Amino acid sequence: SDEFAAMLDRLGEVAVRTGLNVLPGQQVILTAPLHAVPLVRRVTEHAYRAGASLVTTFYSDDQTTLARYQYGAEDTFDTAAGWLAKGMADGFREGAARMAITGGNPALLAGQKPDHVSRASKAASIVNRPAMEIITNFDINWCIVAAATPEWAQQVFPHLPPQQALEELWRAIFAVSRLTGPDPVAEWATHNAILHRRATFLNDARYAALHFTGPGTDLTVGLADGHDWAAGAEKAGNGVVCNPNIPTEEVFTTPHRLKVEGHVSSTKPLSHQGTLIDGIHVRFEAGRIVDMQATKGQDVLARVLDTDEGSCRLGEVALVPHSSPISRSGILFQNTLFDENAASHIALGQAYTKCMRDTEGQDEASLAARGANTSMIHIDWMIGSGQVDVDAVTADGSHTPLMRQGEWVVEA
Amino acid sequence: SDEFAAMLDRLGEVAVRTGLNVLPGQQVILTAPLHAVPLVRRVTEHAYRAGASLVTTFYSDDQTTLARYQYGAEDTFDTAAGWLAKGMADGFREGAARMAITGGNPALLAGQKPDHVSRASKAASIVNRPAMEIITNFDINWCIVAAATPEWAQQVFPHLPPQQALEELWRAIFAVSRLTGPDPVAEWATHNAILHRRATFLNDARYAALHFTGPGTDLTVGLADGHDWAAGAEKAGNGVVCNPNIPTEEVFTTPHRLKVEGHVSSTKPLSHQGTLIDGIHVRFEAGRIVDMQATKGQDVLARVLDTDEGSCRLGEVALVPHSSPISRSGILFQNTLFDENAASHIALGQAYTKCMRDTEGQDEASLAARGANTSMIHIDWMIGSGQVDVDAVTADGSHTPLMRQGEWVVEA
Ligand SMILES: [Zn+2]
Ligand SMILES: [Zn+2]
Ligand SMILES: [Zn+2]
Numbered sequence: 168s169d170e171f172a173a174m175l176d177r178l179g180e181v182a183v184r185t186g187l188n189v190l191p192g193q194q195v196i197l198t199a200p201l202h203a204v205p206l207v208r209r210v211t212e213h214a215y216r217a218g219a220s221l222v223t224t225f226y227s228d229d230q231t232t233l234a235r236y237q238y239g240a241e242d243t244f245d246t247a248a249g250w251l252a253k254g255m256a257d258g259f260r261e262g263a264a265r266m267a268i269t270g271g272n273p274a275l276l277a278g279q280k281p282d283h284v285s286r287a288s289k290a291a292s293i294v295n296r297p298a299m300e301i302i303t304n305f306d307i308n309w310c311i312v313a314a315a316t317p318e319w320a321q322q323v324f325p326h327l328p329p330q331q332a333l334e335e336l337w338r339a340i341f342a343v344s345r346l347t348g349p350d351p352v353a354e355w356a357t358h359n360a361i362l363h364r365r366a367t368f369l370n371d372a373r374y375a376a377l378h379f380t381g382p383g384t385d386l387t388v389g390l391a392d393g394h395d396w397a398a399g400a401e402k403a404g405n406g407v408v409c410n411p412n413i414p415t416e417e418v419f420t421t422p423h424r425l426k427v428e429g430h431v432s433s434t435k436p437l438s439h440q441g442t443l444i445d446g447i448h449v450r451f452e453a454g455r456i457v458d459m460q461a462t463k464g465q466d467v468l469a470r471v472l473d474t475d476e477g478s479c480r481l482g483e484v485a486l487v488p489h490s491s492p493i494s495r496s497g498i499l500f501q502n503t504l505f506d507e508n509a510a511s512h513i514a515l516g517q518a519y520t521k522c523m524r525d526t527e528g529q530d531e532a533s534l535a536a537r538g539a540n541t542s543m544i545h546i547d548w549m550i551g552s553g554q555v556d557v558d559a560v561t562a563d564g565s566h567t568p569l570m571r572q573g574e575w576v577v578e579a
Numbered sequence: 580s581d582e583f584a585a586m587l588d589r590l591g592e593v594a595v596r597t598g599l600n601v602l603p604g605q606q607v608i609l610t611a612p613l614h615a616v617p618l619v620r621r622v623t624e625h626a627y628r629a630g631a632s633l634v635t636t637f638y639s640d641d642q643t644t645l646a647r648y649q650y651g652a653e654d655t656f657d658t659a660a661g662w663l664a665k666g667m668a669d670g671f672r673e674g675a676a677r678m679a680i681t682g683g684n685p686a687l688l689a690g691q692k693p694d695h696v697s698r699a700s701k702a703a704s705i706v707n708r709p710a711m712e713i714i715t716n717f718d719i720n721w722c723i724v725a726a727a728t729p730e731w732a733q734q735v736f737p738h739l740p741p742q743q744a745l746e747e748l749w750r751a752i753f754a755v756s757r758l759t760g761p762d763p764v765a766e767w768a769t770h771n772a773i774l775h776r777r778a779t780f781l782n783d784a785r786y787a788a789l790h791f792t793g794p795g796t797d798l799t800v801g802l803a804d805g806h807d808w809a810a811g812a813e814k815a816g817n818g819v820v821c822n823p824n825i826p827t828e829e830v831f832t833t834p835h836r837l838k839v840e841g842h843v844s845s846t847k848p849l850s851h852q853g854t855l856i857d858g859i860h861v862r863f864e865a866g867r868i869v870d871m872q873a874t875k876g877q878d879v880l881a882r883v884l885d886t887d888e889g890s891c892r893l894g895e896v897a898l899v900p901h902s903s904p905i906s907r908s909g910i911l912f913q914n915t916l917f918d919e920n921a922a923s924h925i926a927l928g929q930a931y932t933k934c935m936r937d938t939e940g941q942d943e944a945s946l947a948a949r950g951a952n953t954s955m956i957h958i959d960w961m962i963g964s965g966q967v968d969v970d971a972v973t974a975d976g977s978h979t980p981l982m983r984q985g986e987w988v989v990e991a
C-alpha cells in the first residue's frame with residue numbers, strides 16, 4: 168500500500184540520517200537479508216541523497232545458508248570467507264560506514280547439526296574479528312535497523328496467517344522505531360536529547376551500584392571504576408555522531424565484574440539461537456553466577472554460561488522504562504535489537520569499552536582491574552518490569568530511588 | 580511450473596559440474612543479478628553437493644545501481660569498492676573458483692549521463708584489474724551462465740507481454756545451453772569432444788590465414804605466429820578442466836594484428852552498452868580498419884574504434900557453424916555470451932594469451948611481435964552466416980575449404 172511505502176521510506180530516511188549519519192563522500196557497506204530488498208532500496212536512495220559516494224550491499228539468503236548444512240561435506244564447516252571479511256575491514260579502515268539490516272529467521276539453524284553450526288560460526292567469528300573490533304571499538308559510524316521477514320514474523324506471531332503476521336511485524340517495527348509521528352527525524356532528535364539528559368545525570372552522580380528489587384529479584388550490581396553511562400546518539404572515533412541502534416531506549420553502562428551480589432529473575436523470555444530460555448533465576452556471589460535455573464531451555468543457558476571464564480559474569484547493565492514503546496507493544500520480538508529495549512536488562516559476557524572512561528592506552532588487564540568483564544559472548548537478558556524498583560547506591564551506602572514500578576522517578 | 584523448476588535445476592547442475600567443475604573443498608565466488616535468486620539457489624545446492632566448502636554470492640540490483648546515477652553527487656562517480664575488488668582477488672589467489680550469472684538489463688544505463696557512467700565504469704575497472712587478470716589469464720576455473728530477467732527479456736522480445744517474454748527467454752536459454760536432452764551433462768561431454776576435435780584439426784594444420792567470402796565480404800585474416808586454437812572445456816592454471824562459457828559453440832584463435840586485408844560486412848546487429856550497431860561494413864589494410872560505415876549506431880562504433888591504438892585491429896577470430904543452436908533459435912540475445920555463439924566472428928581489441936603457444940616468459944612486446952593485439956576493449960562482432968564460405972590458407976598460398984554456406988566441410 169501507499170501507506171506502507173511511505174513508512175518504509177521513513178525507516179530508510181531515519182536509518183540514514185539519524186542512524187548512520189553518513190558523511191558526504193563516504194562509502195556505505197550494507198548487509199541485509201534478501202527479503203529486505205525494498206528497505207535496502209530506500210536506504211540506498213537516502214544514502215545517495217545524503218552524499219554517499221557508493222553503497223555496496225551484501226545479501227544473505229536463508230535458503231542458501233541452509234543448503235550448506237543440508238548438502239555440505241563433513242570437512243568443509245571450518246571454512247569461512249576470510250578474503251571477504253578482510254576486504255570489509257579494509258573498507259572500514261579506508262573510511263566506509265557500516266549499516267546492517269537485521270531480520271533473518273531467528274530459528275533458521277535450529278534443526279541443523281550443532282557441531283556443524285558451531286564450527287561454521289567459530290570459523291566466521293575468527294575471520295570477522297578485525298571488522299567486529301572496528302565496530303565494537305566504535306571507530307566508525309554504524310547503525311542496525313530491522314526489516315520484517317516472513318520467517319521472523321511467523322516466529323513472533325505463530326497464530327496469525329503469514330501475510331498478516333508480516334504486516335503486523337512491520338507495523339510494530341514502524342511504531343517502536345518512532346516513525347509514526349509527523350516528523351520522525353525531529354522526534355528522534357528529541358528522544359536522543361532525553362536519553363542524553365538521563366545519561367548525563369547518572370554520570371554526574373557517580374553512583375557505586377544499582378539495587379534491583381521485585382518479584383524473585385534482590386540484586387545489587389556494582390558499577391565499574393570509571394564507568395561511563397551511554398545512550399542514544401554517540402560520537403564515533405571518526406567524529407561522526409550516529410545512532411548505532413534504531414530503535415534504542417536504554418541508558419547503559421559497565422558493571423563491576425566482581426561486585427554483583429544477590430538473586431534475580433528474568434521478566435521476559437530470552438531468545439538465543441532459535442531457543443527460548445524462560446523463567447530464569449540466578450544467584451550471584453562476588454560477581455559470578457553460582458546458582459542457576461530456568462523453567463525452559465535450562466540446558467541451553469547452562470551451555471552459554473559455560474562458554475568461557477567471563478560468560479557467567481556481567482558486561483552491561485541498562486535502564487529502560489517500563490513505558491518504552493517496545494514494552495507497551497507487548498511483543499516479544501525474539502531479536503535483541505528490540506527486546507533489550509523493552510525492559511531494564513543485564514548482559515552476560517563482554518563489556519563495552521565505550522562504557523568506560525579514560526581508556527586511552529589501557530590494555531584489557533587494566534580495564535579488567537577496574538571491573539570490565541571479558542568474554543566471547545554478550546547476551547542481554549531482561550530483568551525489568553512494572554513491578555521492579557531500582558535504587559542508586561552511593562559509595563557511602565545511601566540509597567536514592569531511580570525507578571519505581573519500572574518508571575523513572577528522577578527527572579533528568 | 581514443475582518443468583521450469585526441473586530445467587532450472589539442470590542449468591544449475593551443468594553450470595557447476597560441466598561449467599565450473601568445482602573442486603572438493605574449493606570456495607565459490609558467485610555474482611548474480613537479484614532476479615537470478617532461483618538459479619543462484621540451484622547453483623549453490625549443486626556446488627555444495629559437489630563438495631564446495633563455501634559459496635559466497637554477490638547480488639547486483641539494477642534499481643540501486645540506477646539510484647546512484649539518479650541521486651549521487653557530482654564528485655562521487657570516481658569512487659569504486661576497491662576494498663571489495665581486492666578481497667575478491669585475494670579469494671581467487673587463495674583458491675576460490677569464480678561463477679558469474681549474467682542477465683542484467685543491457686540498456687540499464689542508456690539514459691544516464693555518459694560522463695558519470697564512464698567515470699564510474701573506469702573507476703571500477705581500475706580496482707577490478709587484479710581480479711580480472713586472474714580470470715583472463717585463466718589462472719582459476721571460472722564459468723559464466725545466464726539467467727533470464729524481466730528487463731533483458733523485454734529488450735529481446737519487445738512485442739511480447741512481460742511474463743511471456745520472460746518465459747520465452749528462459750526457454751531459449753535452456754535450449755541453446757543444450758539442456759533439453761535426456762542427459763545434459765553427458766551431452767556436454769560429447770559436445771566438448773566435437774569442439775576439441777575441430778580445434779585439434781586446426782592446430783595440426785598450422786594454417787597461415789583464413790579467407791572469408793560472402794555478400795559484402797572478402798576478408799583475409801592472417802593468424803598470429805604460434806597461434807593456438809581453443810574450444811569448449813579447457814584446463815585452467817589451477818589444473819581444473821572447466822567450461823568458461825555455457826553455452827559455447829566457437830573454435831577460436833588469435834589473428835595477426837598486422838595481417839588482416841580486405842572488407843567485411845556484419846551479419847547480425849551488435850549490441851554495445853544498450854545501443855544496437857547494425858549494417859557494419861569495414862575495410863582493413865595491414866590489419867587496421869581504414870574505412871568504416873554502419874547503417875545504425877555508426878557514431879557509437881566510431882567511438883569504440885577510437886578507444887586506443889589496438890581498438891581498430893583484431894584480437895580474435897572464431898568459427899561457428901550456421902547450424903549452431905543459437906543461430907537456429909533466430910534470437911538476437913543482445914548478450915555476447917549467446918550472440919558470439921550464433922555465427923563465425925571476429926573481435927576488435929585485446930587478444931587472449933591462452934590462444935598463443937609458448938607464452939611462458941614472453942612479455943607483451945614479444946607477443947605483439949608475434950601478432951597478438953593489445954587493447955582495453957574486446958568486442959565480438961558476427962560475420963558468419965549461411966551465405967558465407969571460409970577457406971583455410973596455407974603458408975604457400977594454397978586454399979582448403981573449411982566452411983561452405985556456413986557449415987563445416989572438413990570432418991574432424
Ligand atoms: Zn543493552
Ligand atoms: Zn547489550
Ligand atoms: Zn569468440
Ligand SMILES: [Zn+2]
Binds near residue numbers: 895919926
Ligand atoms: Zn570474443
